[in-house]
Amino acid sequence: MTSLRLLFAGSPEVAVPSLDALLNSEHxxxxxxxxxxxxxxxxxxxxPTPVAARAHEAGVSVIRANRLDAAAASAIDDLQVDLGVIVAYGGLVPANVLTIPRLGWINLHFSLLPQWRGAxxxxxxIMAGDTVSGATVFQLVEQLDxxxxxxxxxxxxxAQQTAGSLxxxxxxxxxxxxxxxxxSLAAGTAHAEPQxxxxxxAxxxxxxxxRIDWTEPAxxxxxxxxxxxxxPGASTSIDGSRLKVLEAAIARDTPSLSPGHFEFAGKKVLVGTATDPLELLRVHPEGRKAMDAAAWWRGLNSESEVVAS
Structure with missing residues (x-):
């Protein structure tokens, strides 16, 4: 297999495993x-971005740019790479930069394309209720993903998985x-199919x-x-204060509540929706630390009805 000279483009923590994999490869x-x-x-x-920090540890030169202008394009051209590899870089690659690497650019995208093109x-x-996700490696072109x-x-x-854990x-x-x-690109055996x-x-x-709309189904x-x-975190408003909901579960086989109405029953903090109530498990009240929902409720000392707005 021929060894390729690569430019890796990425920024957040989720891109670091891909950078590590390439650093440990034959390329x-x-x-x-x-x-x-x-x-x-x-x-x-x-x-610095997590990718920049990892590159520094590995002794790899870093180009820092939020927009691939003439200066960034020139720096990329100077590297004389065979292939550009992108994982969550966070910026568009213009046409004049797409053609710099000999083999162009490939992109790792965390969806089953053409589903969920975008950032x-x-x-x-997850917000749409999908039960299956995945990843796609594709040839980068001017049109988005x-x-x-x-x-x-x-x-x-x-069923309980968050975007962060997935x-x-x-x-x-x-x-x-x-x-x-x-x-496979190095070996000349790679084959790509249209989406x-x-x-x-996305x-x-x-x-x-x-922002939580309690009039929606659970x-x-x-x-x-x-x-x-x-x-950006899920939140609701109670008496003008923001309450972030960190973890919740659908409370099935529980008496219904009016949408947005809170109730403390059986040591559980329940909130009404259009269908089943939701049980709040962990919350982050404004100006305080994250805590169990039951501890937050006990600290309210409220004798009046609690309703989210």
Whole structure:
């Protein structure tokens, strides 16, 4: 097998397993492309992306760019790579940069394309109630996530699984899939097929995507909570204060409650929906630490009815 000279493009933690897999392969990671350092934490300390930090540990040169302008394109061209490999970089690759690597670019995307093209495929899949997810490695083209597919793999979505835990799971299995495709491209045996099926879109999540609508059915509310966890987080408002819902479960075979109405029964915090109530398991009250929902309820000291708005 011929060894390829690679440029790896990625930014968040979920991209690190793929970078590690390539660093441990027969191929050479000649450089890493990632987003610029950003302020993190309460003190807003300028912090490199997880991919940049891992590249630094491995002694790989890093190109930091949020937009692939002429300077970034020139830096990529100077590396003289055979293949560009993208995993959650967080920026578009323009036409003039797509043609720089000899074999173009491939992308690991955490969905079964053409389902959930876009920035938040895992989150949108869970919010929609999908029971199966997966990963796809495809040839990068100008149109969003539309290139021919080299390989796919599937993963079931657990009934209680959050977007965060599923992404972590897919980041590991997807890294193995990506490595196989890189090897096949090096060997000259890779074959890509056009995408087939209905296209669905997965735009980036906003804070409002996490706002709970208790008038929806319990399953829809539960799917939303799981899909926006850990970011941007699910929340509701009680007496003008924001309450983040970190973990919940559908309370089946429980007497119904009016949508948004809270009740403490059998040491459980229940909230009404359009169907079954939801049991809150862990919450994060505004200005306080995350805690068990029962502990939060006991601290309310409220004798009046509690209703979310």
């Amino acid at each position: 050479e990671v000649a450089g890493v492309l990632t987003r610029t350092d950003s302020p993190q934490g309460r003190r807003r300390v300028m912090t 938040a495929p895992v989150q949108r899949a 539309a290139g021919d597919v080299f390989a796919t793999m599937t993963e079931p979505i657990g 992404l972590q799971q897919l980041s590991l299995s997807g890294a193995a899939l990506l490595s196989e495709v890189v090897d 087939v099926g209905e296209v669905t879109l 735009p980036k999540l906003a804070l409002d995507d996490g 399953q829809s509310v539960h799917n939303r909570i799981r899909g926006v966890t850990p970011e």
